[in-house]
Amino acid sequence: MVHGANETLQADLENRPNPADPDGAIKSSLSAIDWSFVDRRSHSEIEGIHPYPAKFIAEIPRAILSSLPIPKSTAVLDLFCGSGSTLVESQRLGIPSVGVDLNPIACLMSRVKTASCPVGLEEHAAELVRISRGVPKSDVPEIPNLDHWFTPGVQIEINKIATAISATVSEVQDCLRLALSSIIVRVSNQESDTRYAAVDKNIAPEAVPALFLRAVGRINVALKSRDYALSPVNVVEGDILKVEPLEIGQPVGLVATSPPYPNAYEYWLYHKYRMWWLGYDPLKVKADEIGARAHFFKKNHHTAEDFARQMRQTLHLLDSVVVKGGYVAFVVGRSKIHGKLYDNAEIINDEARSIGFKPFFMTDRILSASRKSFNLSHANIKTETVLILRKEVE
Numbered sequence: 566m567v568h569g570a571n572e573t574l575q576a577d578l579e580n581r582p583n584p585a586d587p588d589g590a591i592k593s594s595l596s597a598i599d600w601s602f603v604d605r606r607s608h609s610e611i612e613g614i615h616p617y618p619a620k621f622i623a624e625i626p627r628a629i630l631s632s633l634p635i636p637k638s639t640a641v642l643d644l645f646c647g648s649g650s651t652l653v654e655s656q657r658l659g660i661p662s663v664g665v666d667l668n669p670i671a672c673l674m675s676r677v678k679t680a681s682c683p684v685g686l687e688e689h690a691a692e693l694v695r696i697s698r699g700v701p702k703s704d705v706p707e708i709p710n711l712d713h714w715f716t717p718g719v720q721i722e723i724n725k726i727a728t729a730i731s732a733t734v735s736e737v738q739d740c741l742r743l744a745l746s747s748i749i750v751r752v753s754n755q756e757s758d759t760r761y762a763a764v765d766k767n768i769a770p771e772a773v774p775a776l777f778l779r780a781v782g783r784i785n786v787a788l789k790s791r792d793y794a795l796s797p798v799n800v801v802e803g804d805i806l807k808v809e810p811l812e813i814g815q816p817v818g819l820v821a822t823s824p825p826y827p828n829a830y831e832y833w834l835y836h837k838y839r840m841w842w843l844g845y846d847p848l849k850v851k852a853d854e855i856g857a858r859a860h861f862f863k864k865n866h867h868t869a870e871d872f873a874r875q876m877r878q879t880l881h882l883l884d885s886v887v888v889k890g891g892y893v894a895f896v897v898g899r900s901k902i903h904g905k906l907y908d909n910a911e912i913i914n915d916e917a918r919s920i921g922f923k924p925f926f927m928t929d930r931i932l933s934a935s936r937k938s939f940n941l942s943h944a945n946i947k948t949e950t951v952l953i954l955r956k957e958v959e
């Protein structure tokens with residue numbers, strides 16, 4: 566059957582798939598989205614479980630996942646999954662997903678947000694606090710500058726809880742670690758999550774177990790508030806530049822991701838003391854973190870060419886795991902490196918063409934005022950780009 570112009574136009578206007586031009590319908594539904602989501606009112610409990618810098622608002626992966634076709638028996642992939650926003654939205658839609666991130670706090674968040682809620686979580690936590698009172702005071706680990714950021718009494722209390730968590734049953738460990746992580750800045754001398762000044766906040770040591778139990782309660786409520794079945798999620802902790810296709814482990818039909826921007830955020834720094842307290846090494850994370858500002862201050866600092874190379878390598882990984890005709894959505898901002906502006910979407914698009922991904926859709930979105938003010942003020946960057954590529958069929 567041949568479809569006439571009227572039929573095509575009607576199908577596009579109603580945003581329903583038009584067999585004569587399936588791309589047209591997808592593109593018009595992508596164009597109809599207000600990608601800045603200015604009407605966004607509030608976030609779900611699961612979204613607010615723990616702070617994470619530059620995370621997606623849930624509406625972004627939700628719009629990507631519901632506008633693009635995802636072939637049966639394929640998974641959604643987020644190469645830089647951070648707090649797990651794409652994984653949670655995939656679960657809401659009943660689609661299996663895979664997330665990769667270098668940062669262990671990101672992976673912890675992603676696992677907790679997509680796993681079932683452990684039975685008796687709050688009771689476990691209360692018992693743990695009781696047991697933790699017996700942990701000897703002298704055991705506080707050697708952490709650089711600890712006395713600058715934590716009072717001695719607070720150090721002792723955090724250490725008691727962290728030690729007790731390491732000794733408890735594995736089913737509850739992730740939730741309890743995330744709860745402890747969520748209160749670290751609150752009980753430290755750090756002014757706030759985004760201000761790295763040490764101030765006297767007058768935190769009583771007894772506040773630590775109380776705040777920890779409250780955080781466990783919040784996580785428990787958030788996990789129980791989910792009203793959908795939990796489709797499988799695999800979180801791979803590692804440097805994307807070293808991840809092998811086998812670790813992704815399944816064919817990928819859609820990628821929805823937001824890569825780190827050169828000279829923009831510092832995920833490792835934001836979570837530095839959370840990582841030290843939970844036994845991870847933030848300096849190792851810093852060394853491998855793509856785009857971290859620290860790499861742009863030193864001699865022989867990173868450049869936009871380094872970012873292009875890192876994205877090329879990442880796109881080669883995608884080439885081996887994404888099915889033909891599959892879509893790859895990047896949400897990426899611009900960078901300022903030593904006074905010069907770089908369009909990262911353009912860099913990715915250029916690299917992608919040579920690997921066999923064709924541009925499919927592109928638009929700009931306005932960054933929310935709260936997100937702008939965090940750390941990117943040095944570059945005065947107000948928008949970011951939604952770039953959607955498609956893997957060529959031939």
Ligand SMILES: C[S@@+](CC[C@H](N)C(=O)[O-])C[C@H]1O[C@@H](n2cnc3c(N)ncnc32)[C@H](O)[C@@H]1O
Pocket residue numbers: 617618619620621622644645646647648649650651665666667668671803804805806822823824825832853854855856
């Ligand atoms: C823009 S954030 C992603 C935020 C995520 N979309 C969310 O909603 O939370 C970029 C992420 O890239 C991660 N990252 C940086 N370098 C990496 C690397 N070499 N390998 C894997 N992940 C990396 C950072 O840890 C950070 O979580």
